[in-house]
Amino acid sequence: MHELSLCESIYEIVDRTAAGRTVTMIHLEVGQLRQVVPDTLTYCWTVVSDQTTLAGSQLVVHTVPVTLRCLDCGSTTTLTDELLLLCTKCEGADVSVTAGEEFMLTSLELAEA
């Protein structure tokens, strides 16, 4: 349950970037290797943004699947359900994670002026 403190970090970035403009949507990229629960994050956002200039804005979480590159055979694996960090081709465990660790605020949508 660290979504609340994550929302405080998000608030700091949005508040600084919006600079007083009205924000409607906040787009995040969250890799599947981040242990973030999207529903909890969006709920915590309503708590953190309540009674602030960002009240009513919505978090939109774009989930990024985990992609691995095998350091043995060189093939690329995209994980579907289980987060087993193994190459699906040669079953090697010596892999580098090429996607799935993102945790980034990508963009804001502002209300029409």
Place this chain on the structure above:
Amino acid sequence: MGRFHQHEDSPDHEHHGDHGDHGDHGDLSGYETGPERVVVLERIFGENDRLAAANRSTFDAAGVTAINMMSSPGAGKTAILRQTLVNLPDTTRVAIIEGDIETSLDAERLAGYGAQIAQLNTASGFGGECHLDAPMVASALPRLDLVTADLLFIENVGNLVCPAEFDVGAHHRVMVYSITEGEEKPLKYPVMFRSVELVLVNKLDLLPHLDFDLPLFLRNLASVNPAATVLQVSARSTEGLDLWYNWLAEIGQRSERAATISATPREDLPACDPRADADALRASTRKRP
């Protein structure tokens, strides 16, 4: 951040966006249409990571090697630290940041062994957080005289999820796993098990009394973190702990910071008992490449 990067020596390792090169973060073209959209591309851990880097600079300037110790509640972090304080040579000076949501019970268990201890309760002013982050650790540093310490243990809040996400500025990340937790934990908490360079497999003295499948656990661990060093120990029987003390001496020697500050002769570590060789054989000591 580098904390998930277990292959830093590999020349063909692709450094990803956590290093600040935001150019490869998926197709963002859909975000850039429409006049009311502002592209931000800012890492949400950015502020924490800046403070973590500042903590690391503080540790470097003081010549102290910092170790972030993580585990689930009750795995034995404090018990291992207590044995460590008893058995490390007096010439190795230790400081501890003791992270807990409530109480100073763990700090009390560690008092009286010559280490400086700073208690950090996340319930007091930090919203009862389930982890330590870089600002919290920074707030504890003024209570320690780091210049007179060789090793700083940062005992994190017991939790297999959140502490893995927050860089606190430590040089090394270690976890304690106890064999009462079940073989499947690396698969359930891959981010934690993947984020550390050393796993202390604790409570080994209980092995005869449990249905624990040690080889299966080691396979599960290797499937999420093949580079991790694994040491099998028991804080209760002290079995295997010499390997941990040796690891601590090694990282102390690797650290130029420690070498310049402390003239500690590392040879005066406690002599290994005859079981140590057997322990060493049993320990799955897969060193980092």
